[in-house]
Amino acid sequence: MIKLLENETIEIESIDINLWYDDVQALKDISIKLPKNKVTAIIGPSGCGKSTFLRCINRMNDLIKTCRVTGELLCGSTDIYGKDIDVITLRKKIGMVFQKPNPFPMSIYDNIAYGPRIHNNLNKNKLNDLVEESLRSAALWDEVKDKLNKSALSLSGGQQQRLCIARTLAVKPEVILFDEPCSALDPISTTRIEDLIGKLKKDYTIIIVTHNMQQAARASDYTAFFLLGEMIEFGKTKIIFEKPKQKSTEDYITGRFG
Amino acid sequence: MINIAGHHRILSHDTINKIATLILWASAVITISFLVYIIGYIIIRGIGVINISFLLDSPRMSGAEGGIFNAIVGTLCLVAIALITAVPIGVGAAIFLIEYATDNPVTRVITFGVECLAGIPSIVIGLFGYAFFVVYLGLGFSILSGGLSLMFMILPWTVRASEEAIKTVSMELKEGSLALGATKWQTIVQIVIPGALPGITTGVILGTGKAIGETAVIMYTAGSSLLLPHSIFDPVRALPYHLYILVSEGISEDMAYGSAVVLLVMILIINLMAIGIQKMCNKRMK
Amino acid sequence: MVRDKYHNQLIQLQEKISSLSELVKNAIKESIISLQDHNVEQAVDVIKDDIKIDEISTQIEIDCMRLLALQQPLARDLRLIVAIIKINIDLERTGDLAVAIAKVTVAIDNEIHIKPLVDIPRMATVVCKMIDGAQRAFCESDSDLAYDIAIFDNEVDALYNQVWREIMTLMIENPHNIRNASQLTLIARNLERMGDHVSNMCESIVYMVTGKRVKLN
Numbered sequence: 087m088i089k090l091l092e093n094e095t096i097e098i099e100s101i102d103i104n105l106w107y108d109d110v111q112a113l114k115d116i117s118i119k120l121p122k123n124k125v126t127a128i129i130g131p132s133g134c135g136k137s138t139f140l141r142c143i144n145r146m147n148d149l150i151k152t153c154r155v156t157g158e159l160l161c162g163s164t165d166i167y168g169k170d171i172d173v174i175t176l177r178k179k180i181g182m183v184f185q186k187p188n189p190f191p192m193s194i195y196d197n198i199a200y201g202p203r204i205h206n207n208l209n210k211n212k213l214n215d216l217v218e219e220s221l222r223s224a225a226l227w228d229e230v231k232d233k234l235n236k237s238a239l240s241l242s243g244g245q246q247q248r249l250c251i252a253r254t255l256a257v258k259p260e261v262i263l264f265d266e267p268c269s270a271l272d273p274i275s276t277t278r279i280e281d282l283i284g285k286l287k288k289d290y291t292i293i294i295v296t297h298n299m300q301q302a303a304r305a306s307d308y309t310a311f312f313l314l315g316e317m318i319e320f321g322k323t324k325i326i327f328e329k330p331k332q333k334s335t336e337d338y339i340t341g342r343f344g
Numbered sequence: 345m346i347n348i349a350g351h352h353r354i355l356s357h358d359t360i361n362k363i364a365t366l367i368l369w370a371s372a373v374i375t376i377s378f379l380v381y382i383i384g385y386i387i388i389r390g391i392g393v394i395n396i397s398f399l400l401d402s403p404r405m406s407g408a409e410g411g412i413f414n415a416i417v418g419t420l421c422l423v424a425i426a427l428i429t430a431v432p433i434g435v436g437a438a439i440f441l442i443e444y445a446t447d448n449p450v451t452r453v454i455t456f457g458v459e460c461l462a463g464i465p466s467i468v469i470g471l472f473g474y475a476f477f478v479v480y481l482g483l484g485f486s487i488l489s490g491g492l493s494l495m496f497m498i499l500p501w502t503v504r505a506s507e508e509a510i511k512t513v514s515m516e517l518k519e520g521s522l523a524l525g526a527t528k529w530q531t532i533v534q535i536v537i538p539g540a541l542p543g544i545t546t547g548v549i550l551g552t553g554k555a556i557g558e559t560a561v562i563m564y565t566a567g568s569s570l571l572l573p574h575s576i577f578d579p580v581r582a583l584p585y586h587l588y589i590l591v592s593e594g595i596s597e598d599m600a601y602g603s604a605v606v607l608l609v610m611i612l613i614i615n616l617m618a619i620g621i622q623k624m625c626n627k628r629m630k
Numbered sequence: 631m632v633r634d635k636y637h638n639q640l641i642q643l644q645e646k647i648s649s650l651s652e653l654v655k656n657a658i659k660e661s662i663i664s665l666q667d668h669n670v671e672q673a674v675d676v677i678k679d680d681i682k683i684d685e686i687s688t689q690i691e692i693d694c695m696r697l698l699a700l701q702q703p704l705a706r707d708l709r710l711i712v713a714i715i716k717i718n719i720d721l722e723r724t725g726d727l728a729v730a731i732a733k734v735t736v737a738i739d740n741e742i743h744i745k746p747l748v749d750i751p752r753m754a755t756v757v758c759k760m761i762d763g764a765q766r767a768f769c770e771s772d773s774d775l776a777y778d779i780a781i782f783d784n785e786v787d788a789l790y791n792q793v794w795r796e797i798m799t800l801m802i803e804n805p806h807n808i809r810n811a812s813q814l815t816l817i818a819r820n821l822e823r824m825g826d827h828v829s830n831m832c833e834s835i836v837y838m839v840t841g842k843r844v845k846l847n
Binding site: 144146149151174175176177178181182184186188189190191192200201204205250253254257 | 446514516517519520521522523524525526527530534535538539
Binding site for chain 1: 633636637702703704705706707708709840841
């Protein structure tokens with residue numbers, strides 16, 4: 087029998103991650119290995135801690151003052167919660183796309199150039215190339231190439247979300263976290279984003295939190311099921327959706343609770 | 345059968361609705377008519393003395409003759425000093441309160457202090473300005489003393505308007521910037537402040553309008569010299585104070601109404617600017 | 631329970647499979663009784679009643695397609711529906727085989743059988759027992775029972791071989807027997823095929839319960 091993750095390189099590994107908001111424990115002993123250049127979906131009912139876990143990976147939880155984390159979260163061999171870690175470098179390496187498209191109220195070009203401008207001084211030509219490359223990778227270039235100086239807010243919801251993906255790609259991350267990226271989009275835009283995720287995994291490790299079971303089934307290689315702050319099951323997506331090992335996973339997937 | 349005619353009511357819903365609309369209309373009309381009456385009365389009384397030389401000449405004979413140019417300059421200088429000091433401090437305080445401060449006693453004291461400052465009668469601020477700037481710091485009656493005292497008047501406005509404006513910048517945008525690896529400071533400078541700018545500007549401009557009309561604060565701090573100032577250490581007379589003296593010392597009622605018209609127009613222009621800037625910013629954001 | 635309507639539809643679908651297997655089982659029993667009794671009327675009834683089996687079977691297929699299209703079933707539910715689709719086909723085929731037996735009975739009419747019918751009714755009994763068991767395994771999601779039931783197919787096969795050898799001997803002894811002998815062989819063959827279909831149903835049940843794909847014959 088082939089073991090799970092046998093032929094995979096591990097990009098991120100969490101070992102017994104516990105997380106509290108004040109006294110409320112939101113994550114309990116989460117241990118999971120996330121494979122490189124694969125799409126891992128995290129599913130589970132609302133409040134199961136899936137977004138919280140995602141936000142641990144790029145330390146977005148730091149913004150919440152009452153949040154406390156114990157355990158080890160490794161990216162390669164560096165501990166994300168280590169003392170000498172630079173959060174800025176970490177977030178550059180681990181990008182994030184949010185639930186609601188959140189383009190900055192500036193031009194399409196400036197949105198993409200925002201990250202690169204912060205991190206390195208590129209000359210005009212290099213920056214132009216990077217903007218084009220990022221927009222192309224996010225499958226948005228053809229739609230916006232003639233209006234790069236227009237406000238990003240003039241784009242449709244689906245385009246805005248792809249712009250946000252392009253913006254993340256522009257800082258050259260290794261991992262991209264998607265926090266319910268399609269929950270505010272129509273089905274066609276959703277399909278496009280899923281399609282894009284499938285293409286992006288060639289170059290990036292992708293972790294996607296989703297409420298949409300079909301989306302997890304379609305877009306991911308591996309699936310983790312979270313419930314009440316615990317990780318119940320992790321496995322190949324095709325197995326999770328055909329014959330999960332845990333009863334609670336099966337009950338959730340088949341809509342018997344949640 | 346469902347009875348939809350509502351025969352058993354004395355007044356139908358429709359009638360009640362019409363009466364309510366009428367009452368609301370009447371209130372609006374009454375408010376507007378008061379405004380029109382006051383402004384109209386002042387303009388009619390004051391328009392006679394207004395001409396180019398009234399605006400551009402120095403006052404002569406304590407203001408009984410000549411123009412009000414020096415008082416206009418005085419007002420503008422005072423407001424400029426007030427703005428130059430109040431805006432950075434106010435915006436800075438607001439950023440601190442919203443973005444950095446945790447909910448602790450110090451923060452609560454600061455917030456409470458800002459609230460109190462807004463409630464202090466202007467004459468008390470004037471007195472403090474006199475004691476502190478004029479006497480203690482030895483700045484004398486001067487543009488600097490007056491301007492700094494005015495700063496205290498508009499500071500709460502700036503802080504509050506900035507706070508509100510900063511709050512309107514959504515968490516999603518800030519998270520978006522932070523997730524790209526921007527520092528908190530970069531996020532504030534590039535995302536929060538530009539996003540809050542329309543709100544801040546409006547708040548500042550409305551504060552300015554308040555400062556222009558202020559008399560009590562500058563009475564004891566900016567002096568009442570009718571000479572043109574040469575530096576910020578010179579005393580000046582502000583327009584509203586000039587108006588007050590013209591009337592209270594019985595120098596010239598016509599000149600007083602003329603000054604009132606100029607004051608009104610200045611405030612009107614400032615309010616229009618506030619609206620204009622807001623519209624412009626909204627358009628740019630879209 | 632969140633998706634009540636959907637889950638009720640699944641339960642109804644399970645019930646339809648039960649009633650379908652009941653009908654098929656009856657068809658087998660009656661076809662064999664009519665064969666034993668030379669009762670042409672009863673055989674004709676079996677042939678006519680096949681319409682009912684076909685109707686229910688078609689209805690089950692439509693229901694499955696509808697659930698797949700509208701509810702996107704996953705995991706346990708998906709396996710259940712896939713199993714139902716396959717079991718449905720097997721049951722419907724089994725019903726057709728019963729009809730084939732009845733048709734032979736009609737053709738035989740009043741001709742005397744060349745031998746007393748012992749093993750053929752025994753085959754039918756085993757097949758009916760298998761259908762019963764498979765139905766129980768299906769309703770109770772009992773994969774162990776499904777494995778056990780599939781083993782009975784060996785018994786059916788052994789009986790078939792025995793019947794076949796016997797009939798061959800009779801044919802060699804007397805060529806006049808050939809007509810009735812080949813008819814009886816055909817009937818035994820049909821019963822043997824039924825056993826295979828029930829084994830397939832057991833495979834579907836094992837898949838439904840465990841997610842494992844197994845070969846049981």
